[in-house]
Amino acid sequence: MADTLIRNLAIPLGQILVVLGVVSLVVTYLTLLERKILGFMQLRLAPRRVGPHGILQPIADAVKLLIKEDIVPDKADRLLFTLAPILTIIPAFTALAVIPFSGGGTIDLFGYSIHPWIADVNVGVVFLLAISSLGVYGIMLGGWSSNSKYSMLGSLRSAAQMVSYEVPFGFSIIGVMMLSGTASMVGIVEAQRAAHVWYFVPQFLGLFLFFVSGVAETNRLPFDLPEAESELVAGFHTEYSGMKFALFFLAEYTSMIIIASIATTLFLGGWMRPFPNVEALGWLNLGLDWISPVLPGVFWFATKTFLVLFVYLWLRGTFPRYRYDQLMRLGWFWMIPLSIANVVATGLAVILAR
């Protein structure tokens, strides 16, 4: 009885707490990283005041947001206004459940072996698609319930954007599922090891489409239309302040991490080191496997995720913002046909190779 409880309740709960804690910390530091990288690109210093080189800045920001006055506009729908940020953050965190942060072994703790992921669902990819599209509810309701015109325009844009980019987002993943023959995230990584090639080589178009629609899904430049600082002031979160605003913020950055993690898992070999099948390159594990077989995986997973995130920030430093109609045109006229073509081409290749 106790054993079952621990196995099915305590361990998953512990995993969830660890993942939430670590990801929240990573998110706060991602904001610092973003400011540092943009500062580097834009010839300015970025935060330097709080702590050495500003490394305590995210904590200061978090404290500031927590103790800030929480304003609800007079004519806002109070219930939905409060609910909206929560509705945004929940799907963002839920998606973390199926991401395999490492592989190659288990962590042994008090006689229980624990996987370095919360759940290995056999429909992991589909689960991700389903969950990630829920975030738009929060944005929609937040913008609408503020009873502000700028917010409403932002949320309408967001809804249209999600609808258009959800399709290529889903289609771009199908190629990977066809090649690996599974929808389990762990299975896809293992299939890449078996195929002796990471899927960004045969699925480079898929990766490109996935990343572009991922950027659009997370409302980041050049697709940050729902926010569009210079047009809509701050779009859907114009009226939000304090912790409610922080939740939106947290959700956006968590979604970025999730998109980067999915890209890593599906296209970049997940937790595997470069050339995982070449024994001679074992030194690439940096000796971490002497401590625990899980650690090199975590290291490589984090490195690859960081690289994808860096591209995110790089885009923000480089590109202007799309216009609403151009964004939709790009989505419907280019992304969707291309993603369908990718699926068809992959299907033909799989059949011919058989």
Place this chain on the structure above:
Amino acid sequence: MFRTEMMDINMGPQHPATHGVLRLKLLLDGETVTDTDVIIGYLHRGVEKLCETKNYHMIEPYTDRLDYVAAMYENLGYVETVEKLMGVKVPERAEYIRVITAELQRIASHLVWLGTHALDIGAMTVFFYCFREREIILDLFEAFCGARLTYNAYRIGGLPWDLPPGWTDRARHFVKIFPERQKEYDTLLTKNRIWLGRTKGVGILRAEDAIDFGVTGPCLRSAGVDYDLRKAHPYSVYDRFQFDVPVTYNCDTYDRYLIRMEEMRQSTRIVEQALDHLPAGEVMAKVPKRIKPPAGEVYHTVEGPRGELGFYIVSQGEDKPYRMRFRSPSFVNLQALPHMIRGSLVADVVAVIGTLDIVLGDVDR
């Protein structure tokens, strides 16, 4: 039962993209702008009236505050108008220094335009790059006249001081490095697909409309009208320099971008030539401490970064102007805004405000 409704939306006076205290009342059908009401007057300072209570020397610092992004031109326009009224001959050296500083000011002003315009369209990095170069110019101005924004740098009859030692070398250094720096903006924007998409065909202002509205400066030249006061009615010593006036024919935001980029290159050329031929000698003509121009009226214009900058003075032979009037390009150009954005999207509104390059100090006096 179900119908779509037009929506009124106030853009400004506090809005990140209205470049000051401009208020636009937009009537939106979805995101399409069907009508615009431009509401100004939030920065009204009554400068014209104020000037009529001050003597001619005391007016000059007020002109700085008109267009604070290109204060050097306001100074230039004003002192040249009074000089024309009085018939003062300004020493050669002072004229050359005026041309150098004024053209540097044009570059500095265009850099603010480029930075904020790009920021409105979402390209953040360009903004910081532009300010890096603007800082160099402002440092030069600070060494020249002690101020970085409101210069009060010229005097009726010349300049209060000569250039400080080493200034010309620093200016030469700037014109040498600036073309390289400008290539960086080019790389980020000129062929960028998103930038092209956001600016091509946006905010069309045809020549006949531009002339009807009285639009001048780069906005007029983008419509194919070759009208630059430096060539059309040469003032100061502009007729001695080789430079081209860029003209394009597509009348859109992208063309205005190209024109201002080219104007920065041409200004660099002028500064280079002026530095090469900078004569020695006095910088101040003999002008009485208490100026009493003869009775009469005068209208004088200079080509500011935003267009025709005009000064109208009526003198009754006293030490104060009887009537003072400024023709500010931002104010006149802003008239064309409703015409330019009718039927376009909300996102285009900010692009068009940016491309008009208005300064609200120049609009609301």
